[in-house]
Amino acid sequence: MFMMHSTLRDATTTNKRSCGTLKETLKNYENILNNIKRYVPLNEEDEQQFISIVRTTKIKRRQFIVQPNFTCSHQTYVLKGAFRSYFVNDEGMEYTIQFAIEDWFISDFNSYVNQSPASLFVEALEDSTVQQIAYEDVESLCDKNPKFERFFRLVAQKSFTFSQRRVLSNLGKSAEERYLEFFNLYPSIIQRVPQYALASYLGMSPEFLSKVRKRLTTKS
Amino acid sequence: MFMMHSTLRDATTTNKRSCGTLKETLKNYENILNNIKRYVPLNEEDEQQFISIVRTTKIKRRQFIVQPNFTCSHQTYVLKGAFRSYFVNDEGMEYTIQFAIEDWFISDFNSYVNQSPASLFVEALEDSTVQQIAYEDVESLCDKNPKFERFFRLVAQKSFTFSQRRVLSNLGKSAEERYLEFFNLYPSIIQRVPQYALASYLGMSPEFLSKVRKRLTTKS
DNA sequence: ACTAGTTCAAGATAATTTCCTAATCCAGTT
DNA sequence: AACTGGATTAGGAAATTATCTTGAACTAGT
Secondary structure, three states, X not given: XXXXXXXXXXXXXXXXXXXXXXXXXXXXXXXXXXXXXXXOOOOHHHHHHHHOOEEEEEEOOOOEEEOOOOEXXXXXXXXXXXXXXXXXXXXXXXXXXXXXXXXXXXXXXXXXXXXXXXXXEEEXXXXXXXXEEEHHHHHHHHHHOHHHHHHHHHHHHHHHHHHHHHHHHHHHOOHHHHHHHHHHHOHHHHHHOOHHHHHXXXXXXXXXXXXXXXXXXXXX | OHHHOOOOXXXXXXXXXXXXXXXXXXXXXXXXXXXXXXXXXXXXXXXXXXXXXXEEEEEOOOOEEEXXXXXXXXXXXXXXXXXXXXXXXXXXXXXXXXXXXXXXXXXXXXXXXXXXEOOEEEEEOOXXXXXXXXXXXXXXXXXXXXXXXXXXXXXXXHHHHHHHHXXXXXXXXXXXXXXXXXXXXXXXXXXXXXXXXXXHHHOOOHHHHHXXXXXXXXXX
């Protein structure tokens, strides 16, 4: 199963740091800073503090940024591109936990918060540019500046409510309803991810997803 | 559907405040404070700050502390007793989101964090004693004292990882495996909750849960 | 442009789980 | 202590979804 994928390389060591002009660099941080500012106001100094722990990296399609048994040392913000995190069980079945496109964070969050060995793969679905922040840096930043403590609290709370909504969909909705819900919530993601990955996110076989889609398109 | 349940009453207004001796009162707060101290150290003053926003209440079996369309104004810590939160869809099907026994928090978390109308019921499964903290009080406490900001961040992060684990179980495990996982993780809860509630948590019909249980007991 | 490897579609069959009905069992109430 | 309504157990028919297979259509890399 492992052999199907390209060899793991640690993104933070094998990829060149992106380094363009100053203007370009500032523009690179605009997105992630605006993301934070949706939750907490930041002044110039706050922004500098945050930027100082961010590291920009390019990731090639099919490359892994997290792999089972290695501790997930970073949270990854997607500046450009697409990722998915997934679990592979003993029989080699894949279960997709999360997709991430521009402006989303992704990681093996369990591994990250407990700094324990990961159980998930996180793989680039396209050539991507990401910004990574290391666990220790985040924790000490939160220590130093409560604004970031709050930001990460609010994000975690929101993530939790999203996950609970997904649990509810899994419990209460049929395969077709789950597809429609995803289609309405994340239309842009559907176009960009392979069908087997989407099927494994929605909890159905790829064949059945194909049938659901056909039923829906011939209906309308 | 509503009529099947006992009439809703707002716990915070209809229940008498528990008021025993001073010693008894301190003992009442010991549990919840120890719970917090598993995440962040608290000094005397921190403890006082927290205690000042906590309100202790008794809840009768079958009483609701949250109901759809009413905003969930409090987080509830279970000092003694048992609760469950669940969603009821248009056809009247129930889906259990969470159980909570001693030392757990429960609420309609989505309603609570967004201060928007709830979609869940939260119902007492036994006569219970709870400690509630109001949204505004929590937010201003977090503002005032970053230790609590951190506590709630860490709790939210942990809750998120738990929810993700559950998503994974729903995706990858069979009904029997999901039951066994729950049985191993929360043996004490199984004894205390009705079977139909557990079935609706595990994502199977009560009849099927009965069959699963029988299969397992006759096997061993 | 060619080739190898992925991805998607479609049908037949099989497995899982629900749905329905009825019979017991149990707890709370009178 | 008997009553009553809800909860659990049981069994078989029915529905949903998975699995397996094959072939066609794309896609990426050479």
